[in-house]
Amino acid sequence: MFVKIISRPGTTREHETGSWRMGLKPQFLREKCIDCSLCALLCPEGVLKGSGKNTYQTDYRYCKGCGICAEECPEKDIIMVKEEDEA
Ligand code: SF4
Ligand code: SF4
Known part of the structure; x- marks a missing residue:
């Protein structure tokens, strides 16, 4: 039997891991974003991107729904x- 092990962080793009989410996903309100980039820097999967206020978004094909971005957004x-519920 072939088993593929993901041993390094940030390798999500090699594997569509969005189906691993346990019912929650981030929603970007785009009301108060100050373009600090913390969400993108701290996303353990490296799938959250943006380039200016209120532009940040994740790739839901790979987002695992860990919630770190929501927790850390100042x-x-x-x-x-x-x-x-996601809009
Ligand atoms: S919920 Fe986790 S994996 Fe998804 S974008 Fe936020 S930090 Fe990244
Ligand atoms: S952490 Fe929050 S304020 Fe900072 S770039 Fe991301 S969404 Fe914007």
Whole structure:
């Protein structure tokens, strides 16, 4: 049997891990973003990008829904929502 082990962080792009989420995903409110880039820097999967205020977004194909981005956003401009509630 072939088993693929992901041993390094940030290798998510090699594997579509979005299906690993446990019901919550980040929602970007785009109201108070100050373009600090913390969310992008701290996303353990490296799948959150942006290039200016209120432009940050994740790639839901790979986001695992860990919530670190929402927890660390200094402006609380990211919230975690149920999969079906995301706008
Ligand atoms: S919840 Fe946020 S920090 Fe976690 S993987 Fe998704 S985009 Fe990255
Ligand atoms: S952490 Fe929050 S304020 Fe900073 S860039 Fe990300 S969304 Fe914007």
